Amino acid sequence: MTSHRSHPSYWAFVLHRVSGLVLAVFLPFHFSLLVQATEYAVGFDGFLKWSEQPMVKLAETGLIVLLALHLTGGVRLLALEFLAWRDWQKTLVAVCGGLSLAIGLLFLVNAV
Amino acid sequence: MKVSIWRGGKVGRFVAYEVPRLENQTVLDVVTYVQRKLDPSLSYRFSCRVGMCGSCAMTVNGKPRWTCRTHVSKVAVGGTLEIAPLGNLAVIKDLSVDMRVFFDKWAKAGGAFKGDKTRDDDFALIKPADKQRQNANAGIECIGCGVCYAGCDVVRWKPDYLGPAALNRAWTLVNDARDTQGPVRLQLIAGENGCLGCHSQQSCQEHCPKHLSPTASIAGLKRAVSVAALKGRL
Ligand code: SF4
Ligand code: SF4
Numbered sequence: 421m422t423s424h425r426s427h428p429s430y431w432a433f434v435l436h437r438v439s440g441l442v443l444a445v446f447l448p449f450h451f452s453l454l455v456q457a458t459e460y461a462v463g464f465d466g467f468l469k470w471s472e473q474p475m476v477k478l479a480e481t482g483l484i485v486l487l488a489l490h491l492t493g494g495v496r497l498l499a500l501e502f503l504a505w506r507d508w509q510k511t512l513v514a515v516c517g518g519l520s521l522a523i524g525l526l527f528l529v530n531a532v
Numbered sequence: 533m534k535v536s537i538w539r540g541g542k543v544g545r546f547v548a549y550e551v552p553r554l555e556n557q558t559v560l561d562v563v564t565y566v567q568r569k570l571d572p573s574l575s576y577r578f579s580c581r582v583g584m585c586g587s588c589a590m591t592v593n594g595k596p597r598w599t600c601r602t603h604v605s606k607v608a609v610g611g612t613l614e615i616a617p618l619g620n621l622a623v624i625k626d627l628s629v630d631m632r633v634f635f636d637k638w639a640k641a642g643g644a645f646k647g648d649k650t651r652d653d654d655f656a657l658i659k660p661a662d663k664q665r666q667n668a669n670a671g672i673e674c675i676g677c678g679v680c681y682a683g684c685d686v687v688r689w690k691p692d693y694l695g696p697a698a699l700n701r702a703w704t705l706v707n708d709a710r711d712t713q714g715p716v717r718l719q720l721i722a723g724e725n726g727c728l729g730c731h732s733q734q735s736c737q738e739h740c741p742k743h744l745s746p747t748a749s750i751a752g753l754k755r756a757v758s759v760a761a762l763k764g765r766l
């Protein structure tokens with residue numbers, strides 16, 4: 421069954437919302453981990469070692485993709501609302517999605 | 533062909549009907565067949581049958597559509613149709629919904645034209661190439677079918693939101709050089725229930741059968757409101 425939600429601009433809206441929410445939840449953890457790792461238990465070397473783990477890398481890539489999605493999505497919205505109207509909104513959505521994945525991939529390739 | 537049609541009011545159920553499949557058959561043809569041949573108590577609305585009056589909108593296989601110009605071949609999923617009343621509006625009976633809230637919101641958005649000329653004055657001269665006129669032209673062909681309104685999730689989440697059609701109408705008037713209600717109208721459409729409530733999900737322009745873009749109109753209103761606010765005119 422199709423619905424009034426099955427189109428790219430709506431998915432872009434959902435992605436923007438979800439990435440925002442996940443970032444809001446995840447970023448504090450991310451920073452507190454950073455602080456803990458650098459200041460307390462393990463020292464900086466330990467932290468570097470810890471951050472070499474594949475799972476950590478993967479999680480960081482996810483974080484980067486989310487950040488990129490939220491950023492490009494936000495720029496898209498600003499452009500849509502404050503610049504002259506374009507009829508190629510779906511292309512814009514695709515560009516934002518593609519750009520975010522590319523940024524994530526770039527990070528992953530550099531990290532490994 | 534198997535067709536399920538919503539019967540009842542807010543509470544009700546889908547009832548299955550068997551309708552002969554014809555060439556060039558529209559969804560409205562299907563509903564009319566059921567009402568004429570199978571169950572005369574079925575309630576639904578239509579008038580022009582050629583996409584001008586905007587009275588025949590329903591939910592067809594999950595999406596809001598005008599039914600008189602929607603061909604069965606384009607929307608049937610696995611050869612079947614599910615036809616429900618338009619969303620976001622109170623069901624009166626079967627496929628008829630109460631459109632009053634929808635049109636009341638046009639009035640709330642300052643949808644009425646008010647000029648200052650009389651019949652004795654000369655015509656207003658507006659060049660077709662005028663930017664404002666082109667903005668107005670882009671939104672003026674709305675037939676008031678409510679399809680965009682039914683597809684908008686902001687209306688679903690915030691029942692007081694004016695909705696895409698009313699705001700699109702307001703935008704055409706904001707761009708009408710003959711209209712005198714400019715600042716008053718901006719006040720009416722500025723708030724959270726006006727253009728600022730729109731999340732640019734674009735379901736309205738995705739489904740508008742006239743291929744209008746209420747999202748573009750609302751973006752225009754957002755800019756107009758921002759400019760007015762910056763200049764302290766709001
Ligand atoms: S663009 Fe705005 S008015 Fe149109 S469906 Fe989306 S939220 Fe509703
Ligand atoms: S904007 Fe389009 S979908 Fe909305 S009421 Fe007008 S014609 Fe119908």
Ligand code: FES
Binds near residue numbers: 581
């Ligand atoms: S019956 Fe008039 S628009 Fe469909």
